[in-house]
Amino acid sequence: MARILLGVTGGIAAYKACELTRLLVKDGHEVVPLVTPGAERFVRAETFHALARRPPAEDVYPHLTRADLLVVAPCTANTLAKLAHGIADNVLTEAALAHRGPTLVAPAMNPRMWAHAATRANVETLNARGIHFVGPDEGEMAEGEWGVGRMAEPAEILVAIRELLIPPGPLRGKHVLVSAGGTREPIDSVRYVGNRSSGRMGVALAAEARRRGANVTLLAANVAVDTPEGVDVVLTPTSEDMAREAFARSDADVVVMAAAPADYRPAAARTDKRPKDTSTWTVELEPTTDILLTLGEQRRDGQVLVGFAADAGETGVERARAKLVRKHANLIVFNDVSRDDVGFDNPDNEVVLVTAGAERTVARAPKAEIAAAILDEVERILHG
Numbered sequence: 168m169a170r171i172l173l174g175v176t177g178g179i180a181a182y183k184a185c186e187l188t189r190l191l192v193k194d195g196h197e198v199v200p201l202v203t204p205g206a207e208r209f210v211r212a213e214t215f216h217a218l219a220r221r222p223p224a225e226d227v228y229p230h231l232t233r234a235d236l237l238v239v240a241p242c243t244a245n246t247l248a249k250l251a252h253g254i255a256d257n258v259l260t261e262a263a264l265a266h267r268g269p270t271l272v273a274p275a276m277n278p279r280m281w282a283h284a285a286t287r288a289n290v291e292t293l294n295a296r297g298i299h300f301v302g303p304d305e306g307e308m309a310e311g312e313w314g315v316g317r318m319a320e321p322a323e324i325l326v327a328i329r330e331l332l333i334p335p336g337p338l339r340g341k342h343v344l345v346s347a348g349g350t351r352e353p354i355d356s357v358r359y360v361g362n363r364s365s366g367r368m369g370v371a372l373a374a375e376a377r378r379r380g381a382n383v384t385l386l387a388a389n390v391a392v393d394t395p396e397g398v399d400v401v402l403t404p405t406s407e408d409m410a411r412e413a414f415a416r417s418d419a420d421v422v423v424m425a426a427a428p429a430d431y432r433p434a435a436a437r438t439d440k441r442p443k444d445t446s447t448w449t450v451e452l453e454p455t456t457d458i459l460l461t462l463g464e465q466r467r468d469g470q471v472l473v474g475f476a477a478d479a480g481e482t483g484v485e486r487a488r489a490k491l492v493r494k495h496a497n498l499i500v501f502n503d504v505s506r507d508d509v510g511f512d513n514p515d516n517e518v519v520l521v522t523a524g525a526e527r528t529v530a531r532a533p534k535a536e537i538a539a540a541i542l543d544e545v546e547r548i549l550h551g
């Protein structure tokens with residue numbers, strides 16, 4: 168996702184930068200470790216190169232001027248002073264002068280060093296220059312002293328990094344509710360009525376909304392893929408679960424119902440397993456709550472409601488248009504489930520975005536790209 172220069176300087180907390188490197192790589196970022204000679208006394212540069220999956224003898228200079236973010240964690244009093252005064256005597260401090268994007272500093276030092284007038288003045292200089300800080304926290308130092316000076320925990324630094332990497336846009340800070348997957352309606356204690364939805368489309372939408380800075384809740388009905396990092400996942404295996412959890416969050420700024428909740432469920436599910444025998448078994452199905460319709464009837468001013476229409480052929484688009492009006496939605500995403508190459512349980516999709524004034528076809532593409540096109544449309548609607 169982003170290219171991050173990770174400066175590591177000479178404090179005991181350098182070992183915690185190993186965990187930070189791992190978390191950043193797991194988050195999908197390209198990490199370029201810049202380890203000072205002071206830090207090498209604590210953790211070898213090779214360790215960071217291995218964790219960042221980079222060649223040990225790589226020439227880092229070509230990366231220095233093309234990074235999205237510079238992070239210094241831990242940042243010693245010494246490096247803090249160099250950053251404040253523009254001293255460039257090692258690869259990290261050189262990079263800091265060459266770098267033009269945001270910088271995040273996680274100081275780590277003895278509480279008396281942190282409280283010293285020289286350090287206070289350096290922090291003030293860096294603050295005035297727009298440098299971001301995370302920590303230091305209060306706690307026990309490695310040498311046993313108590314006070315403010317402990318480096319922020321890697322997970323806390325990761326949150327600060329994610330915030331800095333979010334591009335400003337209409338979805339930033341908005342609550343986006345997304346549903347994904349297909350519900351399973353019990354017939355007895357082991358059997359169910361289900362559908363082929365894998366949840367890929369909804370999961371791609373949740374990931375894209377998170378990438379755009381939204382606070383995302385994902386209602387996950389038996390999804391077959393991993394759920395994205397940084398998203399609040401609520402498991403909703405049945406349509407009743409999904410309805411309850413969706414209605415509890417019906418005040419979200421944007422609601423995208425991408426799941427395939429069952430339209431019908433067994434009227435009376437057995438609580439035990441029906442033994443196998445030679446007689447036929449007739450199961451009566453009853454309609455489930457129409458989640459999209461209920462959300463549409465409750466839709467408040469300014470809220471954007473998106474529904475999906477899994478239908479077939481030319482007349483499918485017409486039915487999607489009727490659905491837009493009937494369900495009080497702002498956007499219906501039509502996907503043709505009669506095709507084998509897109510839609511249900513497929514990595515690709517091709518959709519028609521049906522809004523009050525227009526119809527727009529988004530050509531076949533991976534679901535991540537389709538998700539981006541859908542959220543572009545949501546942003547247009549949010550803009551009015």
Ligand SMILES: Cc1cc2nc3c(=O)[nH]c(=O)nc-3n(C[C@H](O)[C@H](O)[C@H](O)COP(=O)(O)O)c2cc1C
Binds near residue numbers: 177276280
């Ligand atoms: C065992 C030990 C632990 C240290 N821990 C810190 C620390 O937590 N914070 C700090 O500012 N300096 C600490 N220092 C001092 C720095 O290592 C020293 O200032 C060094 O020059 C920093 O270089 P750098 O900022 O280029 O990495 C420590 C020194 C030693 C020997």
